[in-house]
Amino acid sequence: MDGRRTLRARLLLAVVFCLPGLIQSFQPLFVFDGNSNTHRDITRMAILRKTAEVCRDIAESEGREFTLTIDNSLSADKVQKACSSDSSSSLLSTVIFQTSIATMYFSNAIVDVVFALSEEHHFDDETFEGGRDIITSGVSAVKASVKRENFLAGRWTLGGVCHTLQDFYSHSNWVELNNKDPYSALIKPDEPLENLAGLTTPTCRNCTGDNCADNLLPDLLQQGLITSGYFNMFSRAKPAGKCSHGGFFDRTSRRDPVGGISKDDVGASHGSLHHQAANVAVNATIELLEDIRAAVGNINFLRLMGLSQSSVLCFVIDTTGSMSDDIAEAKRVSFEIIDRKRGTSQEPSAYILVPFNDPGFGPLMMTTDADMFKESISKLSASGGGDIPELCLSGLQLALTAAPPSSEIFVFTDAPAKDADLKSTITALIESSKSVVTFMLTDVLASRRRRGLHSLFSRAMSQADAQLYRDLAQASGGQAIEVTKADLSAATSVIVDSSASAVVTLFQVVMNPGRNENFTFTVDGSLKNLTAYITGDPSLSFTLTSSTGVSQSSSESSGSLGSMTTAGNLRRLSLNADNQTGSWSINVNSDKPYSVKVTGQSSVSFIFNLVDSHEGRHGDFSLKEGRPLSGGNASILITVTGSDTVNVTEVTLFDSSGPTVVNGSLQSMGSGNFLVTFTEVPAGNFVLLLKGEDSSSTSRSTPSVFQRQASTQIKTSGISISAQTNTTSVEPGTTVSIPVTVAATANGVVNDSVTGTFTVQANNDRSYDSTSPGSVSIEAGKANGTVTLTVPANAASGTDVTLTIEARNEAATDVNYAVLRLSVAAKVTDVTRPACHEVSTSTVCPSSSSLCASFQWNFIANISDGINGTGIESVTLRQGNGTLNTSTAVGAGGENITVVHYSASCCSQTVELTAVDKVGNVGTCVGQARQSTTPAPVTTAGNTTSAGGSICSVQHTLWLSVVVSVLWR
Structure with a gap:
């Protein structure tokens, strides 16, 4: 595309963003008429049905019973339970599965934003060959990603492919031709697309007023010719005699033949056929998923769907000379977890190991083979060093982009970070992935020695050095555990705790500066194995009080409420609280910084995603990247997992440094989904706190009150950033350009009076060549620039690359970001099946x-x-x-x-x-x-x-x- 076409495309896209009601497909996520199917519904139904079918096939091959009825009424909880080899377990977490499904339907929905003007992505304007090319090339990219175990990139690509495939059935006349089955040629590039209406073939006649039920020409139907509606929001032009898409934004529908043929919802031009089109779209999505399953195999298909009860075991380990004790402890605790959980449903779904030192980091090793992980961690040796700082954050960056969302990552180091400039990038990746990072920091502020070539160095990690790690731990909901090397073994019990099934957070707070404070949290009947973690100065004291009024102080290592172990700055309390439901409190006395975290095991949990609202007749939402705007409104989509009987009664944003509490307005979207709207969110670092009632227990006359807290912080920003690429994949040896727009805001809207400069920088986890604007000038509150990413010619197909683009104000006091994940996909020339x-x-x-x-x-x-x-x-x-x-x-x-x-x-x-x-x-x-x-x-x-x-x-x-x-x- 030349410069003028590029400029025109950007201008058109800008107009689209100014008209947020523009939706020209099945609704992306939700409908408010209560009777239409959305892309989310169709994608979710197909994923659940195909996943259940694969689990059924596996069960039959192993001689196990599979009793689940497979239909469109399936829930993630039901499928996960039926697929579990340990279905009798009451601690069944569907968080990973639900998160994976959400990734796919969010990437599906965003096609209507990023590719709003692309005929091929929606099968508009009879672009059947182009639409099929998008589907088949996307499916090839998904298979390549799975082959290299890049499942997150595969999910993101798959969701977008499903959108285009599903749109065929709502935008073409396939169901009007009385077709009940999918058009299989759309996913088979070696088959011809037959019976397509020619460019000069008339397809429609005028609708009768608002009635478009019979506007398709009889000759078209008799000959079985396939057509789709033309759509243009700027021009009425279309070939003579052709059908239009229809709807308010489609100007072609005002030109003869007037009207449209879309089946996007029950109110569309052919809305009477909406449900029929949606049903065929579900079956077509299942057919596409089956093609992927056949190519990658049952196990990898289930991993692509995210069907796992257990998280990954992920270690990022400093391998410089003084770390031999730490490496030995990481080996010991990982072996303990592996050997205890091997062959059970709680065995880690994957193992990730990232070594780092200076001047190197990596390579990342990711495997599902426990013995291979054991071998790799056994080969680690501590050597080198000399100048103390190491490339810790570079190693952590690899782990954050390779691990699935909501993973627990453990970093072992006794050195400051040489690459501290990556802090904002790491924070962005933490917020985007919602992964929890816990740092095992040994001998902080203790003298240590490292051997250089001919010299001996001795230096302590300063408080500023350690604070970097504390800040990152706080942002993620993890902990910065500071111990001596002798006490490290006691501290790694945290790793064993996190590897248990269905771990949830009830309450977490970081107080910096410290102050005397009383905190409360609610224990519900579904919780087991409650554990409290308190980090802080050795002089810190606390008193824990149960719902029955029984107390235990920090001076008691064993008491009526539980047992406590101490290692460095960590106090770990294992609570005897299985039968003590109700409100608990913990009173902490300290004037120095400290943190409190209370976890337990329960099937009842939740996932959350920030979303942007699109107002208008087709009002809906899409996934929001980056931080919400200070002083503006924020919308969050919450999905409760593990129970069909939960009623969410309160959702708040909580900032303990204020303390500030922002109450949200709740709207139930059905199937455990709740849309929460917060108005005028002030500047700050917030965590999401959810409270509600669960009426699942038949032994109680009143519902059980519960609370859950998200681990990842939500930080607001006064900077708006938009960075959208027109592709989800890039070929080796090519460069992709990403237009970036940044703006200064006030109270959630662009502040036109702001001038000055912003810094725009890009960073990627593959160390691919990249350019960014650096300094951009703000005019009328906004600035534009372009980021480029060049993929090496030798990059393997199926590799993924995560690009983080940051915008920072002139004073470097505020930052916002966009995170883009691209798949490297070589052009496939072999499209013929064996x-x-x-x-x-x-x-x-x-x-x-x-x-x-x-x-x-x-x-x-x-x-x-x-x-x-x-x-x-x-x-x-x-x-x-x-x-x-x-x-x-x-x-x-x-x-x-x-x-x-x-x-x-x-x-x-x-x-x-x-x-x-x-x-x-x-x-x-x-x-x-x-x-x-x-x-x-x-x-x-x-x-x-x-x-x-x-x-x-x-x-x-x-x-x-x-x-x-x-x-x-």
Whole structure:
């Protein structure tokens, strides 16, 4: 696109943002008529159904019972419980699953903002080829991301792909043609798009007033031609005789033929078919998910969906000379967790290890193999150093971008951060990912030695150095635990605590400066294993009082309320509170900074996301990146997990430094979702506190009162930043440009009177080349600039890169940010699915089922990706209980061939094979034994399973060949 086209596109996009009611698809997230389906509904239904189907298939293959009814009424809690191998456990957390689903429907919804003017992204203007290209290239990028275990990037890309696919059914006449099933060619680039209306083919006639029920031309319907509506918010122009999308913002709908054919909601031009279109869109999304599942396998598919009860175990470890004791302790505690949880539903879903020192950091190691993690952490050794500061934040940055959202990350170090300039970037990543970071700081303010090449250095970590880590811990809801190396083992009990299932935070506060204060928190009946953590000066004292009035002071290591251990600045109280529901209090006496955190285990939890509202006839919301504006309104979408009987009664923003409390206005959106609106949020650092009632217990006549607190801080800013890219993926060897707009605000709106300069800087976790404006001039409160990111030509497809763009005021007292995650996706030229050709079968199975176990049948097929294909990567058994073996050969045309040998008892007479090539194209091969009225003798297939035999020798050694049904799909 040349400069003028780029400028025009930006101007048009600016106009779109000024008209926030512009929605030209299924509603993104919510509807207020109570009777329409949204992209969120469709995506959520499809994910839950396909996830349940995969869990059912796994259960059947393992001989386990699966009783869940799979339909559109599924909830995440029901699916998670049905998929759990330990469904009897009452401590079942769906937070990770719910967060993953939210990622996908938020990325779906944002297509209507970022790509509002793109015909291809919405299948407008009969752009069927372009729409399919977006779908198929996006699916290829998802498969590449999963292959490299970059699941978060895969989810973000998948959500956007689903939006375009779903829009086909609301914007085209597919359902008007009485099609009940999806248009499968949209996800199969090697199939032609047939029966498309030509550019000069008339498709519509005028609606009769507001009635557009029969505005599609009869000839179009009789010929089964596919069309879609034209849409333009600036011009009435469209080809003669063509249908329009319809609606207030579509100017083409005012030109003959007037009206539209959209089915976006029940009030649209063809709104009577809205639910039919939505149902087909659900099935089409399921079909797309099945294609991905076939390519990546069941386990990786479930990981892509985020179906896990346990978080990752993530360590960021300083490996310089004085850290040998710390490394040994990290090894000990990780081994303890692994060995205790291996083979259970609480085994960590993944393991991440990031070493750092100076001058290096990384590489990041991420694996699902516990033994591989053990091996990697065992290989760590402490060496080098000399100048004390290390690249701690660079290592932490890698962990924050690789770990799933809401992860717990543990940093071990005894050195200040050499890269302290990354503090705002790390804070942005913490706020964006909602991950909790806890620092294990050893020998703070203690003299230590590090050997250089020929010198000996001794230096203590200053209070300013340690404060950096404390600030980051506070922002994330973690802790900065300061201990001696001798006491480190006692402090790592925090890591063991966090690795338990369904851990929730009841209350957390940081007091800096310290003061005497009394804090209260509510214990509900669902909580188990309550633990309180207090960090602060050794002179700190406190008194804990239960709901029954029983107290225990800090001088008692063991008492009626629990037992306490002390390590450095940490006091850990394990509470005996399983049967003491109600209001508890903790009174802390200290004039020095301290923190209090109370956690427990419960299925009842919540996730939250900041959202931006879009007013107008199609008012809705989209995910907000960055911080809310000081003095303005803030909207937060809350999803309660773990209970269908929870009623949220109060949500507040709490700033303990004030103390300031901002009460939110609640609106139930159904299915455990609540929209909370806060007006005129003042400047400050807030945490989200949720209170409510749970009526799930039948043993109580009144609902149980509960409270939960979010870990991650919500910090307001007086700076607005917008950074949107028109792509979610970038090819190796190319550069992506991102326009950035920053503005100074007052009371939540742009302050036109502000002049001066802002600093705009970009940072990415891959160390790719990047440019940013640096200093930009503010005129009428705003400034524009461009950030670029160049992906190396040798970057592997499926790699993800996280770009953090920060805007800072001239005094460096305020900062806001945007976080963009891009997938590296090489252009896929192999779009042809692997081809399957029958070689032969042997043995005819008896018709009597009582004799089936005595007979064996064999099936042989050749699978090829063609002479120009990328090659077969895997062949797996989708259906059948026999033995599968493969060998390789070279075909007559020089193509590589995978020879499949399958052998099974006649009690299992059907085989279905899934063949996947190296770019994720999926082919399926089905074979079936033929029954005979006369039992055939048991035969073997000679050398059919020999790995080294040629195709011809395989055929010549068959005892018997019969007809086999081979279906290529």
